[in-house]
Amino acid sequence: MKPTAILEVKDLTFRYDLRKEEKTLSAVSFSADPGEWIAVVGDNGSGKSTLSRLLVGLIDPEHGTIKIDGCVLGEQSKWSLRQQVGIVFQNPENQFIGTTVQDDVAFGLENVNIPFQEMKERVEAALKLVDMLELRDKDPSQLSGGQKQRVAIAGILALQPKLILLDEAFVMLDPQSRRGLFSVLQNLRKKQGITIISITHDRNEAALADRIIVMEQGELIQVDKPSSVFAKQEKLDAPFAEQLRRNLKSCGRNVPETYMTEDELVEWLCK
């Protein structure tokens, strides 16, 4: 049986400027299952961040509905649903409220009714997961770019939401930290069934998702598994292995005709 969706988005339409005809998002619909990893890709300005702001109720849609865990997102439900959905923004500047790293991570928990002891434990565990425990007494404004980004991610992990939205949350991280956090999130997903929606320009990261959403000028033009998306969207930069396959093809080599993952191509080359 198919599990009930954790997120259902129907017909989502939005304009920043109501005087203009042009829509920032038009009729976006999709759903996400518990434990699913969905990557969102698309050019700058295609509406990805707008979509994420709508999903956490920072802005309200003109049309359409968002259902989180079966509950429609609206004025009333917004506050309780914020505990279910955590978001990490693109640019971690100005996202900090606390005067120490640890306070900042705890801040998100203040609206959640949990005993102090548990709060403390959660904050520590989250800081440990992002490898920032050592810097917990530092002033967040004095951190390096990548450290800020990790604190922002810890804030979300401490909240233990059912759905995590990452709006290019890995851009300022070095490759090693990126890989580390990626596997932390993968583990949470497997163990606790957390759903992850990750907006990214990294094609190799997107290729690892269960499904990819492709945005273009405010419209969702495809949502499907990576192999189908990269096979169909020729304008999209493909993952490295697929680019290599295409290069070999255009050099007149006898490679398979369709999309290949890295493992498939390696296997094929070494046959």
Added chain:
Amino acid sequence: MQIKFDHVTADYQLGPIRSANIIQDLDLLLPKHSFTAVIGHTGAGKSSLLKLINGLLLPREGNVVVGDTTITREGNKESLKQVRKKVGMVFQFPEAQLFAQTVEEDIAYGPMNFGLSKEEAIKEAQAAAQLVGLDQDVLKKSPFSLSGGQQRRVAIAGILASNPEVLVLDEPGAGLDPEGKREIMALIKQLHEQKKITTLLVTHDMDDVALYAEDVLVMEKGSVVAHRKVRDFFEQLTESMDWAIELPEARRFQLKIEAKTGRKLPIVCLTIEELTSALIEAELV
């Protein structure tokens, strides 16, 4: 313009409290017209290194010499002024600092700040806009109405309008879509070649290092642990992974193939083009 670090130690002083050293006894020579990529973990001191070059952070010991200007711990006003004029600095997410009503005013702000009249500054702004490939009709628009990639160009144009001889950039491609990123990187490379700008680029993307830089500088805990030609660096960096540095995609893929077939490809491949020809030459395809 040459940049020299002579036994530089630096920290961020917070009132009476002194933080641990952020930069540790650093010696460094960046020859004029060089293009250096700076890589390393988060918190390694990359951005701090850039800030030392334009005097936003002052050395506590030692000195930084940019061209013929020396920055010391006293931070002599006149030399700081000279250095800031020569060194253009593009911060992480520079578009967050756009503020003016129009793109033109925003770009002209720098040169006006350095003492040009409004008229002259606007002229410089127009030239800089052209240099970064912004259309004339964009100049009168609000910077906030532009796309992310265009805003990044405006921010870079604002730096170029002061005609810097050194350009230091902190992850200029971050947050841009692949096309936009390629355009910005190509622009930086072109400026380096045409205007002979000494360029220092912080990046986490090893493909950028392989494609655009000539030298690579690895930072770790406030020190430089390697400073080499890009090709030499990646050729020597194999499985050992001394500083847990990622390899460019092509090289990583190559090692995977070599491990599996037990055969070495004819050359060390740093780009997809090199890998394509090497695979063909080795008759693996």
